[in-house]
Amino acid sequence: MPRGVKLTDYEKGQISALFKEGISKREIASRIGRSDRVVRNYLNNVDNYGTKKRKGRPRVLSDRDRRSISKATSNSTNSLRGIRNECKLSVSIPTIWREINRNPNLVREKMRKAPRLQQHHKDARVEFARNNMSRHWDQVIFSDEKKFNLDGPDGFDGYWRDLRKEPRYLSRRNFGGGTVMVWGAICSKGTVRLAFISARMNSQEYQNVLQDNLLPFINSFEGNEVIFQQDNASVHQGAVATAFNLVTLSLNLRVPSNQLSSLSIRTDHYTYYAMGFKAKLLTGALVITNNSKAIEKLGIQNKNAMLGCLGHRTEESLRSRQIDKQIQQIHQQFASAIKILLLGTAESGKTTIIKQMRILHINGFTEQEKRAKIPEIYCNVHESIAELVRQMDLLGLDYDSLNNRRSGQFIASIDELRPQDMTEEYRDHVLALWNDSGIRSCYMRSNEFQLLDCAKYFLDKLEAIARPTYIPSTEDILHSRKVTTGIHQIEFTVKIPKDMGGGLQEFRMFDVGGQRDQRNKWIQVFEGIEAVLFVISCGDFDQTLREDPTQNRLTEAVRLFSGVWHNRFLASAGIIVFLNKQDIMERKIQAGKSIGQYFPEYEEYKRLSKGGNFFDESDRTKHFIKQKLVDITLEPPRRVSRIADCTPRECFYHFTVATDTNNIRRVFNDVHNMILTENLASIGLL
Ligand SMILES: Nc1nc2c(ncn2[C@@H]2O[C@H](COP(=O)(O)OP(=O)(O)OP(=O)(O)O)[C@@H](O)[C@H]2O)c(=O)[nH]1
Numbered sequence: 290m291p292r293g294v295k296l297t298d299y300e301k302g303q304i305s306a307l308f309k310e311g312i313s314k315r316e317i318a319s320r321i322g323r324s325d326r327v328v329r330n331y332l333n334n335v336d337n338y339g340t341k342k343r344k345g346r347p348r349v350l351s352d353r354d355r356r357s358i359s360k361a362t363s364n365s366t367n368s369l370r371g372i373r374n375e376c377k378l379s380v381s382i383p384t385i386w387r388e389i390n391r392n393p394n395l396v397r398e399k400m401r402k403a404p405r406l407q408q409h410h411k412d413a414r415v416e417f418a419r420n421n422m423s424r425h426w427d428q429v430i431f432s433d434e435k436k437f438n439l440d441g442p443d444g445f446d447g448y449w450r451d452l453r454k455e456p457r458y459l460s461r462r463n464f465g466g467g468t469v470m471v472w473g474a475i476c477s478k479g480t481v482r483l484a485f486i487s488a489r490m491n492s493q494e495y496q497n498v499l500q501d502n503l504l505p506f507i508n509s510f511e512g513n514e515v516i517f518q519q520d521n522a523s524v525h526q527g528a529v530a531t532a533f534n535l536v537t538l539s540l541n542l543r544v545p546s547n548q549l550s551s552l553s554i555r556t557d558h559y560t561y562y563a564m565g566f567k568a569k570l571l572t573g574a575l576v577i578t579n580n581s582k583a584i585e586k587l588g589i590q591n592k593n594a595m596l597g598c599l600g601h602r603t604e605e606s607l608r609s610r611q612i613d614k615q616i617q618q619i620h621q622q623f624a625s626a627i628k629i630l631l632l633g634t635a636e637s638g639k640t641t642i643i644k645q646m647r648i649l650h651i652n653g654f655t656e657q658e659k660r661a662k663i664p665e666i667y668c669n670v671h672e673s674i675a676e677l678v679r680q681m682d683l684l685g686l687d688y689d690s691l692n693n694r695r696s697g698q699f700i701a702s703i704d705e706l707r708p709q710d711m712t713e714e715y716r717d718h719v720l721a722l723w724n725d726s727g728i729r730s731c732y733m734r735s736n737e738f739q740l741l742d743c744a745k746y747f748l749d750k751l752e753a754i755a756r757p758t759y760i761p762s763t764e765d766i767l768h769s770r771k772v773t774t775g776i777h778q779i780e781f782t783v784k785i786p787k788d789m790g791g792g793l794q795e796f797r798m799f800d801v802g803g804q805r806d807q808r809n810k811w812i813q814v815f816e817g818i819e820a821v822l823f824v825i826s827c828g829d830f831d832q833t834l835r836e837d838p839t840q841n842r843l844t845e846a847v848r849l850f851s852g853v854w855h856n857r858f859l860a861s862a863g864i865i866v867f868l869n870k871q872d873i874m875e876r877k878i879q880a881g882k883s884i885g886q887y888f889p890e891y892e893e894y895k896r897l898s899k900g901g902n903f904f905d906e907s908d909r910t911k912h913f914i915k916q917k918l919v920d921i922t923l924e925p926p927r928r929v930s931r932i933a934d935c936t937p938r939e940c941f942y943h944f945t946v947a948t949d950t951n952n953i954r955r956v957f958n959d960v961h962n963m964i965l966t967e968n969l970a971s972i973g974l975l
C-alpha cells in the first residue's frame with residue numbers, strides 16, 4: 290500500500306501546540322484534517338518522525354533508466370551489452386536482462402525469414418514470366434547443389450513445445466557428425482545422376498561434375514536444343530567467367546570432339562524465381578558464360594557467338610572440325626606477334642610511345658644508350674634557343690639588356706649547327722637569354738612559330754645538362770625529339786592476363802615518320818597489321834604545320850585520321866586513337882587560350898553540350914576533339930572494302946600523356962586486353 294503524505298512542519302507545530310493544551314489526539318486529527326494514526330505516530334516519536342529507512346537494497350535503476358532500457362530494447366537486435374551502452378548505464382548485464390524480463394511487453398524471439406521482394410524484383414519477375422511464356426520448359430535442365438547434415442538441418446531446430454510433456458532433445462554427435470554435398474539436376478526427361486561433391490567445390494571439380502554427369506545425360510536429348518540452368522555461384526562463374534575460359538574449359542573437360550560439337554554458347558540471361566531459389570537462366574548452353582561485367586570489360590561484341598549447336602551426326606562432325614580449327618586459330622593468334630602500326634602527324638608523339646614500350650616491356654635504356662642521347666639533347670637545346678632568338682626580331686620584341694642582345698647574336702652566329710660541347714661560354718649565353726623577359730614573352734607566343742615541345746623542359750634544366758658529368762635520365766630521353774624518317778620497328782613480349790589464359794604475347798610495333806613527305810612510305814607496312822594506333826596531339830590546336838604554315842596542325846591530324854579510317858588496306862585493322870599531349874592542352878587552356886579561336890564550331894558544341902558532364906574547359910575541349918573523330922567514324926564507308934566484311938567497326942579512344950610512363954602503362958594494358966578480346970571475337974569465340 291502506498292504511504293501517505295508526510296506531515297509538514299506547519300502541521301507538526303499545530304499538533305504539538307494543540308496537544309500541550311490537552312486536546313485529545315483524535316480531536317487534533319479531526320481539526321487538522323489528518324488521520325488518527327499519523328497524529329499518533331508523530332506524538333509517539335516527535336524527534337525521529339519521518340526518518341525511518343526503506344527495507345532492502347536500494348534500486349540501481351531509476352524509473353528513467355528503466356524507461357530508456359525499454360525504449361532501446363523495443364524491436365531491436367541489439368545485445369544486452371549494446372543496450373547497456375546505448376543507455377549509458379553502469380550496471381551489470383544481468384541487471385539489464387532482469388529489467389527486460391520484468392517488462393511484460395518484451396519477449397525474445399527468432400526473426401522470421403521472409404524474402405524481401407521490392408517492387409523492382411516483382412516487376413522483373415513479371416517481366417520474365419511474360420517473356421518466357423512460350424519457352425519450351427521441357428528443354429530446360431535445372432541444376433543446384435545441396436548440403437545434407439547428418440545431425441539434422443542447420444538452423445531449423447525450433448519446435449512447438451507442449452509444456453505438459455517432456456522436452457525433446459536434438460541428438461548431436463560430438464564426433465563423427467558431418468555433412469554431404471550433392472549436385473543434382475532435373476528436367477522433363479527425368480533426373481540426372483546425383484554427384485557427391487566436396488563441401489567447398491572448386492571450379493575444376495564443377496567442370497568434372499558436368500563432364501561425368503551432365504554430358505552423358507545430354508546425349509539423351511538426341512539433337513534437340515538443351516538449356517542448362519545454374520545459379521551463378523562463383524565456382525560456376527569461375528569455370529566459365531570469360532569466353533577464353535570457355536575454350537580452355539572445353540579442352541579441360543577432355544570432351545570427345547563429337548560431344549564438343551553439341552556445346553552451344555549463348556550469353557542471354559534472365560533472373561527468375563523458381564523452386565524456391567533465385568537463379569539465372571542461361572539459354573542454349575551447356576557451359577555458359579553470363580558474366581555480363583566481364584563481357585563489357587572485354588568489349589565482346591558478338592554476345593551470341595555459337596560454338597556449335599546440337600544437330601545430326603554429320604553436322605556434328607562438321608562442326609567438330611570447325612571447332613578444332615578455331616582452337617587451332619586461337620593457338621596461332623597467341624603464338625604469332627600482334628602487329629601494331631603507329632600513325633599520326635609529325636610531333637604527335639609516336640616515337641615517344643615506342644620509347645615507353647621500351648621502358649615498360651624491354652629493359653629501358655642502358656647507360657651507353659643514355660649517353661648516346663646527349664648530342665640529340667644538345668641539338669634540342671640549341672634549336673629551341675636559336676628559334677626564340679630568331680623570332681625576337683621577327684616579332685619585334687626587345688631584350689632586357691644590351692648584354693642579352695649580344696648573347697642573342699652569339700647564338701645566331703652558331704647558325705643551325707649545335708655546339709659540339711656545352712662550353713661555359715655557350716651555357717652562360719643561353720642561361721642569360723632564357724632568363725630574359727623578352728625571350729619569355731617570345732616563348733609565350735610560340736604557337737605563332739615552330740618551337741619544339743621540349744624547349745622549356747630542356748632550357749629549364751640547362752645547368753644540369755651543361756655539366757660534363759651529365760647523363761640523361763629516362764625522362765630526358767622521353768622529352769628529347771628527333772624527326773623520324775623511314776620505318777622503325779620494336780619487338781617485345783607482354784604477359785597475357787591470367788583470366789585470358791596466361792602466357793606471353795609477342796608484339797611488333799612499327800614507327801613511321803609523320804611529316805607529309807614521309808607518309809608515302811606508310812603503305813609498305815599496311816600488310817598484316819592487326820591494329821593501328823593513331824596518335825593525335827590535342828595540344829596542337831593553336832599551331833600550324835612545320836611543312837605548311839598555312840595549315841592548322843589539328844585540322845591536318847583530323848583529315849589524316851579520316852584518310853586512315855577510310856583506307857581500304859586498313860579496313861580489317863582495329864583502330865585505337867591516343868588523344869595525346871593532354872598536359873600541353875591543359876596548360877594552354879589554363880593560360881586562357883580557347884580552341885574556339887581556331888575552331889569556330891566549338892562555340893556551337895559548347896552551346897549544345899551545356900548540360901554535359903564536363904569537369905572544366907579542358908575536359909570539354911578534349912571531348913570536342915574526340916567528337917571530331919567520332920563524327921568521321923560515323924560517316925558511311927567511302928567504298929565497299931575488298932578486305933573487310935560489312936560488320937560495323939569500332940574505334941577505341943584514350944586520352945594520353947606520352948611522356949608519362951604510368952599513364953602509358955595503364956592505357957597500354959587496356960589496349961592489350963582489347964586486342965586479345967577482339968582477336969577471340971574475330972574468330973567467333975566471343
Ligand atoms: N609534354 C608532352 N610532350 C610530349 C607528349 N608526347 C610527345 N611529346 C613530345 O613531343 C615531341 C615529339 O614527339 P615524337 O614522339 O618525336 O613525335 P613523332 O610523332 O614521333 O613525330 P615524327 O617522328 O616527326 O612523326 C617530343 O619532344 C616528345 O617528348 C606529351 O604527351 N606531353
Ligand SMILES: [Mg+2]
Binds near residue numbers: 639771772800801802
Ligand atoms: Mg617519330
